[in-house]
Amino acid sequence: MGNGVPDSPTTVTASSDAQAPAPTGGTEPLVRIRGLRFTRGDTLVLDGVDMDIPRGAVTAIMGPSGTGKTTLLKLISGQLRPQAGSIEVDGLDVHRLGRQELYRLRTRMGMLFQSGALLGDLTVFENVAFPLREHARLPKSLLRRLVLMKLEAVGLRGAAHLMPAQLSGGMARRAALARAIALDPMMVMYDEPFTGQDPISMGVLVSLVHQLNDAGGLSSIIVSHDVPETLSIADHVHVIANGRVLCSGTPEHVSAQSDPRVRQFLDGAPDGPVHFHYPSAPLAEELLAAGSRRGW
Numbered sequence: 001m002g003n004g005v006p007d008s009p010t011t012v013t014a015s016s017d018a019q020a021p022a023p024t025g026g027t028e029p030l031v032r033i034r035g036l037r038f039t040r041g042d043t044l045v046l047d048g049v050d051m052d053i054p055r056g057a058v059t060a061i062m063g064p065s066g067t068g069k070t071t072l073l074k075l076i077s078g079q080l081r082p083q084a085g086s087i088e089v090d091g092l093d094v095h096r097l098g099r100q101e102l103y104r105l106r107t108r109m110g111m112l113f114q115s116g117a118l119l120g121d122l123t124v125f126e127n128v129a130f131p132l133r134e135h136a137r138l139p140k141s142l143l144r145r146l147v148l149m150k151l152e153a154v155g156l157r158g159a160a161h162l163m164p165a166q167l168s169g170g171m172a173r174r175a176a177l178a179r180a181i182a183l184d185p186m187m188v189m190y191d192e193p194f195t196g197q198d199p200i201s202m203g204v205l206v207s208l209v210h211q212l213n214d215a216g217g218l219s220s221i222i223v224s225h226d227v228p229e230t231l232s233i234a235d236h237v238h239v240i241a242n243g244r245v246l247c248s249g250t251p252e253h254v255s256a257q258s259d260p261r262v263r264q265f266l267d268g269a270p271d272g273p274v275h276f277h278y279p280s281a282p283l284a285e286e287l288l289a290a291g292s293r294r295g296w
């Protein structure tokens with residue numbers, strides 16, 4: 001990358017003492033992010049992010065709400081375009097690909113987004129079959145076998161005939177996961193996979209993510225603020241806040257950090273160096289003003 005960022009096999013971080021080696025030795029990272037900058041209107045969401053995501057591992061991207069984690073996943077999948085910097089996935093520069101190439105790359109990326117609900121008028125079976133029907137012309141018997149195998153992998157083969165409305169929240173997430181892996185992707189990106197789950201469903205999802213990664217030869221990226229669950233399965237962790245990578249390394253390395261911004265997040269402190277308030281004018285100033293330029 002021509003932006004002066006060192007081409008190091010370890011993850012580049014905001015402060016050098018927060019660095020730890022990535023776990024994959026000398027292999028090329030699956031995702032290589034350099035100098036990534038992304039704004040939404042006046043808001044600088046990502047401010048020069050450098051990050052390597054290794055192959056075959058579970059990598060967690062963690063950080064407080066609103067720091068740009070989901071945005072980062074959308075940039076990796078090419079749904080958003082950065083103002084500066086680059087993202088390579090499996091050696092392909094995502095934002096320089098043509099439509100067809102990007103489409104092809106996306107079929108190799110499974111995504112389990114928070115908003116990625118199941119199609120409510122299709123059975124669980126048909127939901128998982130959907131990407132296979134869309135992207136591959138398969139004989140009916142092979143398609144049936146593939147769908148049942150994906151459902152078996154998430155423990156829902158017996159629920160193939162149910163409609164999404166008949167599933168619990170945890171089952172729905174597992175069905176969505178079966179759909180995300182239907183095309184045998186090289187990687188799966190999970191956006192807050194554990195949010196809103198009871199402890200048992202959470203435990204099931206945690207071990208499922210782990211199993212699929214290891215048995216399925218996948219690479220996994222998990223965006224989450226569920227600290228203990230995510231640290232329990234991650235091989236490698238990046239903590240981001242205020243649009244920058246604060247520290248990277250193994251869960252043990254990250255857990256041992258003394259940086260107050262990292263500690264605030266890991267310890268769940270409501271306010272600290274990472275602000276509770278979304279950036280705003282002083283309260284008194286806004287209350288005393290006759291009106292806002294935004295029209296209220």
Ligand SMILES: Nc1ncnc2c1ncn2[C@@H]1O[C@H](COP(=O)(O)OP(=O)(O)OP(=O)(O)O)[C@@H](O)[C@H]1O
Pocket residue numbers: 040043045063064065066067068069070071072225
């Ligand atoms: N569609 C959008 N239009 C405008 N701003 C947006 C949009 N989506 C996100 N943002 C802003 O971008 C910033 C980063 O949002 P993002 O969803 O990536 O954060 P996050 O770290 O994933 O948060 P959370 O953990 O709460 O899901 C926030 O300031 C948010 O308000």
